[in-house]
Amino acid sequence: MSTLKRPLREVNLNDKYTLDQTEAYLTGIEALVRLPILQHQRDQQRGYNTAGFISGYRGSPLGTLDEALWSAETYLDKHNIKFVPGINEDLAATAVRGSQEVGLQPGAKFDGVFGMWYGKGPGLDRSLDAFRHANAAGTSKFGGVLAVVGDDHGCKSSTYPYQSEHLFMSMSMPILAPANVQEVLDLGIYGWELSRYCGCWVGLKAITENMDSAISAEIDPARIDIKLPTDFEMPKDGVNVRWPDAPLAQEERLNKYKIYAARAFALENDLNKIVIDTKKPRLGIITSGKSYLDVLQAFDDLGIDEKTAAAIGIRVYKVGMPWPLEPVKTHEFALGLHEILVVEEKRSVIEDQLTGQLYNWPIKDRPRVVGEYDENGEDLLTNLSELTPAMIARAIASRIDAFYTSEKIEARIKFINRKERTLKKERKVTERKASFCSGCPHNTSTEVPEGSIAGGGIGCHYMSTWMTNRPAHNFTHMGGEGVTWTGMAPFTETNHMFQNLGDGTYFHSGVLAIRQSVSSKVNITYKILKNGAVAMTGGQQVDGELSMPRLVAQLQGEGVKRIDIVSDNPKQFNSLKSHLVGVSHRDDLLVVQDKLRNTEGTTVLIYEQACATSRRR
Ligand SMILES: Cc1ncc(C[n+]2csc(CCOP(=O)(O)OP(=O)(O)O)c2C)c(N)n1
Ligand code: SF4
Numbered sequence: 001m002s003t004l005k006r007p008l009r010e011v012n013l014n015d016k017y018t019l020d021q022t023e024a025y026l027t028g029i030e031a032l033v034r035l036p037i038l039q040h041q042r043d044q045q046r047g048y049n050t051a052g053f054i055s056g057y058r059g060s061p062l063g064t065l066d067e068a069l070w071s072a073e074t075y076l077d078k079h080n081i082k083f084v085p086g087i088n089e090d091l092a093a094t095a096v097r098g099s100q101e102v103g104l105q106p107g108a109k110f111d112g113v114f115g116m117w118y119g120k121g122p123g124l125d126r127s128l129d130a131f132r133h134a135n136a137a138g139t140s141k142f143g144g145v146l147a148v149v150g151d152d153h154g155c156k157s158s159t160y161p162y163q164s165e166h167l168f169m170s171m172s173m174p175i176l177a178p179a180n181v182q183e184v185l186d187l188g189i190y191g192w193e194l195s196r197y198c199g200c201w202v203g204l205k206a207i208t209e210n211m212d213s214a215i216s217a218e219i220d221p222a223r224i225d226i227k228l229p230t231d232f233e234m235p236k237d238g239v240n241v242r243w244p245d246a247p248l249a250q251e252e253r254l255n256k257y258k259i260y261a262a263r264a265f266a267l268e269n270d271l272n273k274i275v276i277d278t279k280k281p282r283l284g285i286i287t288s289g290k291s292y293l294d295v296l297q298a299f300d301d302l303g304i305d306e307k308t309a310a311a312i313g314i315r316v317y318k319v320g321m322p323w324p325l326e327p328v329k330t331h332e333f334a335l336g337l338h339e340i341l342v343v344e345e346k347r348s349v350i351e352d353q354l355t356g357q358l359y360n361w362p363i364k365d366r367p368r369v370v371g372e373y374d375e376n377g378e379d380l381l382t383n384l385s386e387l388t389p390a391m392i393a394r395a396i397a398s399r400i401d402a403f404y405t406s407e408k409i410e411a412r413i414k415f416i417n418r419k420e421r422t423l424k425k426e427r428k429v430t431e432r433k434a435s436f437c438s439g440c441p442h443n444t445s446t447e448v449p450e451g452s453i454a455g456g457g458i459g460c461h462y463m464s465t466w467m468t469n470r471p472a473h474n475f476t477h478m479g480g481e482g483v484t485w486t487g488m489a490p491f492t493e494t495n496h497m498f499q500n501l502g503d504g505t506y507f508h509s510g511v512l513a514i515r516q517s518v519s520s521k522v523n524i525t526y527k528i529l530k531n532g533a534v535a536m537t538g539g540q541q542v543d544g545e546l547s548m549p550r551l552v553a554q555l556q557g558e559g560v561k562r563i564d565i566v567s568d569n570p571k572q573f574n575s576l577k578s579h580l581v582g583v584s585h586r587d588d589l590l591v592v593q594d595k596l597r598n599t600e601g602t603t604v605l606i607y608e609q610a611c612a613t614s615r616r617r
Contacts, residue, residue, distance in 0.1 A: 020041070050110055114144045122159075190271060283396075283403075486517060502531070562604070
């Protein structure tokens with residue numbers, strides 16, 4: 001048995017935030033914590049006195065980012081990085097915008113502040129106004145903004161499958177698509193540098209596969225060598241944020257310079273690159289992000305290694321910045337190809353830009369483009385849900401079939417088809433829907449008296465919408481709870497409805513929904529499910545104080561007609577009792593609800609019981 005000559009290096013769980021110039025084992029979420037530290041280290045090495053600012057709102061696949069940032073506070077502090085969670089996404093975006101404006105007023109302590117916004121797809125949806133204005137105003141020269149958005153293509157943990165690219169495009173924001181955890185770090189750094197250079201906010205796509213996986217990543221701050229374009233002509237007054245600033249000047253700066261500056265930066269820094277080349281180009285494959293890894297897996301499944309790919313005429317182009325698609329490198333990729341297969345998930349981003357760029361090529365040189373559909377308009381790579389390596393392998397095999405095949409590929413395709421057929425065969429499936437944890441307050445709180453229905457909403461109580469013994473009706477986006485009733489009530493014989501509303505959602509935006517209902521004078525009873533946690537995303541506290549006295553006072557201020565508190569321990573709230581505020585034991589839940597449904601106007605039931613899982617934690 002050999003003996004260990006050298007003592008093992010001391011290891012620590014926080015190595016990922018403290019080690020330099022080496023590798024560290026980290027998840028995608030942890031990479032997002034390390035990323036601003038890296039940026040600060042890079043700035044220090046260049047003699048810039050910068051700070052960082054992070055704000056956003058939780059939601060999968062970024063549900064645990066805030067916890068990770070809180071637990072790394074000591075390390076972030078050392079690098080002048082401040083994390084202030086938003087109470088919702090659009091206010092978080094507005095705060096991040098502020099980080100770019102520090103230098104516009106006297107008293108700035110730093111050369112610049114680099115900002116990071118994070119949020120789930122629907123959080124981006126609700127924040128477009130904030131984003132559009134912030135992006136048009138621009139970033140500071142030593143700041144820059146990275147907007148990390150959680151995309152859930154397969155709708156595994158969302159109320160709608162989400163893809164962020166088209167929103168970023170609508171705001172003229174460049175988008176970066178990392179393929180793995182290392183690229184979260186690398187493209188993150190490129191993102192901030194790009195943002196400083198071109199003056200835009202830069203989107204960074206985060207998906208579960210990247211956020212929840214872990215690798216030993218290289219964390220040397222000097223790993224990325226940024227090259228600024230030398231031949232791009234900037235406007236005389238540059239592209240960065242300024243004040244005063246007129247809207248039409250912003251539009252011109254954005255759409256005549258900033259986007260083109262982003263393309264020039266992408267070209268200079270090889271954000272898009274040919275990763276497999278061939279001397280006899282036939283089929284080109286253009287892909288980005290996770291789909292790039294799926295393409296490699298598909299090659300592997302087909303038994304095509306890099307050498308074989310080159311030998312049979314395949315060229316692969318990996319796009320790190322899917323929008324705006326940089327045309328010079330794309331031209332180089334397309335040159336000489338007979339056909340290009342675009343492999344991207346969901347609605348087209350690259351394919352539309354590619355066909356636009358190729359349109360004016362002479363017909364004889366112009367490669368055919370297939371992707372979502374083939375040349376006959378038949379489905380090739382669906383734009384629904386997610387792509388799998390098997391789907392991509394079949395598409396690749398069908399495209400190379402015209403000029404190359406081998407026994408190996410045929411055998412592999414037969415195998416893949418057999419496997420898919422078996423998977424599609426009818427099987428006895430026992431479906432088990434997710435349900436409340438044992439001891440969950442929503443088990444009781446979502447019950448309603450006979451004859452009534454309750455609107456569903458965002459949070460763990462959403463699960464009541466698929467329970468047969470709960471008459472929970474539909475749902476809205478986070479913060480819209482109960483407002484559909486404003487549009488229904490005038491047109492139905494039904495006189496009243498209940499609406500479930502988590503306390504996290506109330507704090508995020510739901511209070512405005514209550515204000516709308518009060519203003520609409522509808523008969524509705526909000527059931528605020530006060531479980532003391534934003535439970536579905538990991539049991540965080542709301543981002544501020546939401547004590548019972550404060551909640552009651554706030555609701556009274558909103559003008560609700562009556563409030564009833566229901567609790568296991570009602571005595572603790574006796575001091576809040578008044579002719580408009582009742583306090584009852586939860587055994588009386590149905591009686592209290594019966595009273596409220598017969599009270600005209602907007603009323604509130606506050607159901608107080610802690611999230612069982614948070615208590616167990
Ligand atoms: C705009 C938006 N941001 C974030 C999310 C992610 N999200 C889903 S459930 C949830 C927590 C809701 O918490 P709460 O209202 O307290 O309900 P609970 O889970 O505690 O029952 C969040 C933040 C979302 N769906 N929409
Ligand atoms: S996490 Fe908490 S609120 Fe959500 S289902 Fe479990 S016990 Fe209920």
